[in-house]
Amino acid sequence: MDVLVPFDATDPKSRLSSVLDADERRDFAAAMCRDVLAAVESAGHDPAVLATAPTDLAAPVSVDDRPLTAAVNAALAESTPPIGVLAADVPLATPAAVERLLGVEAPVAVAPGLGGGTNGLAIRDPDFRVDFHGASVRDHREAARALGHDPVTVDSFRLAMDVDEPADLVEVLLHGDGEAAAWLRAAGFAPEVSDGRVGVTRSEGE
Amino acid sequence: MDVLVPFDATDPKSRLSSVLDADERRDFAAAMCRDVLAAVESAGHDPAVLATAPTDLAAPVSVDDRPLTAAVNAALAESTPPIGVLAADVPLATPAAVERLLGVEAPVAVAPGLGGGTNGLAIRDPDFRVDFHGASVRDHREAARALGHDPVTVDSFRLAMDVDEPADLVEVLLHGDGEAAAWLRAAGFAPEVSDGRVGVTRSEGE
Numbered sequence: 001m002d003v004l005v006p007f008d009a010t011d012p013k014s015r016l017s018s019v020l021d022a023d024e025r026r027d028f029a030a031a032m033c034r035d036v037l038a039a040v041e042s043a044g045h046d047p048a049v050l051a052t053a054p055t056d057l058a059a060p061v062s063v064d065d066r067p068l069t070a071a072v073n074a075a076l077a078e079s080t081p082p083i084g085v086l087a088a089d090v091p092l093a094t095p096a097a098v099e100r101l102l103g104v105e106a107p108v109a110v111a112p113g114l115g116g117g118t119n120g121l122a123i124r125d126p127d128f129r130v131d132f133h134g135a136s137v138r139d140h141r142e143a144a145r146a147l148g149h150d151p152v153t154v155d156s157f158r159l160a161m162d163v164d165e166p167a168d169l170v171e172v173l174l175h176g177d178g179e180a181a182a183w184l185r186a187a188g189f190a191p192e193v194s195d196g197r198v199g200v201t202r203s204e205g206e
Numbered sequence: 207m208d209v210l211v212p213f214d215a216t217d218p219k220s221r222l223s224s225v226l227d228a229d230e231r232r233d234f235a236a237a238m239c240r241d242v243l244a245a246v247e248s249a250g251h252d253p254a255v256l257a258t259a260p261t262d263l264a265a266p267v268s269v270d271d272r273p274l275t276a277a278v279n280a281a282l283a284e285s286t287p288p289i290g291v292l293a294a295d296v297p298l299a300t301p302a303a304v305e306r307l308l309g310v311e312a313p314v315a316v317a318p319g320l321g322g323g324t325n326g327l328a329i330r331d332p333d334f335r336v337d338f339h340g341a342s343v344r345d346h347r348e349a350a351r352a353l354g355h356d357p358v359t360v361d362s363f364r365l366a367m368d369v370d371e372p373a374d375l376v377e378v379l380l381h382g383d384g385e386a387a388a389w390l391r392a393a394g395f396a397p398e399v400s401d402g403r404v405g406v407t408r409s410e411g412e
Contacts, residue, residue: 096361112380115402115404116397116403134404157361159363160366170321170322174318193322193340197323199321
């Protein structure tokens with residue numbers, strides 16, 4: 001199945017700016033995207049990056065500088081389902097998690113993200129369109145129902161765990177084994193055990 | 207399968223004290239626990255609460271005021287596997303998610319929690335013991351390997367999403383349909399849509 005991977009090649013991961021400078025955010029975002037592309041390919045599917053600007057990634061890249069929703073819907077309009085959409089910032093995605101989403105034999109399957117977002121879609125109805133915003137997962141389910149479908153929700157921590165905020169980095173360090181986790185380690189990040197959830201620290205001078 | 211549900215009936219959810227007072231935290235923790243008990247029962251299993259103090263819940267309750275690890279290991283020592291352990295603060299747990307964990311036919315299956323914790327275990331080796339602390343999921347996997355097993359990790363957002371911090375409440379509001387979500391709504395909490403993840407607000411005067 002073709003899988004669109006929308007990627008912000010311009011100013012990615014702005015909510016990480018307290019811990020990563022602009023160049024680092026671009027590098028880290030690309031590392032996460034490569035992990036996502038690898039998971040899609042390992043699951044036997046064909047990723048295609050939909051980027052806001054030209055970028056160097058080992059997959060077909062098309063550039064569309066419109067907002068995310070418009071760019072994805074334009075790509076959907078030019079595609080023949082089945083087609084997948086997978087966020088570029090879910091570096092914990094494994095081939096098994098990807099397949100749990102893409103393998104759903106329903107007209108619309110959604111993988112929620114933390115905070116009400118949508119991190120993945122498997123679309124088999126050519127009339128389905130996306131609308132990404134804060135609480136998009138509910139609206140994507142509603143959009144599926146409006147087309148007469150019973151949307152399937154895929155329960156996956158690995159797909160839900162998008163990396164947007166500093167507190168998210170520890171999940172990559174704890175559960176990741178790809179380029180994003182390696183990038184963080186090389187940049188000096190390490191888990192920090194406290195009495196609650198494990199946090200993250202960055203070594204000075206790295 | 208018997209399923210231990212450890213429950214802090216004394217001072218639960220202290221990291222929610224910025225948004226809930228002590229009585230509210232006890233009420234909300236009990237509502238979350240009832241959701242967990244209901245999910246376990248609906249999956250066809252037998253929950254047993256392991257509480258730090260006497261508590262009024264619609265399930266068998268045994269009281270052990272020792273720290274969590276000691277109390278769970280004492281209960282495991284008195285049990286005959288298979289046995290499950292499931293956190294009391296995962297109110298998004300569904301019967302399907304519970305069954306994905308408990309149905310694993312391996313000696314040890316683990317469900318990670320946010321921040322490196324362990325929210326669920328399915329134990330079929332009578333020699334397995336727990337050690338709950340910050341990054342316990344790695345150590346539980348290691349403990350399984352030390353017994354000669356290949357631990358199975360269950361990839362579930364609904365089991366990973368323990369509710370410890372104010373930012374977690376929005377996930378209950380967005381994805382929950384049980385007592386915990388109803389309790390939050392009645393207490394005036396509502397999702398607040400911003401440009402990033404959806405947050406949470408509480409109405410004044412409620």
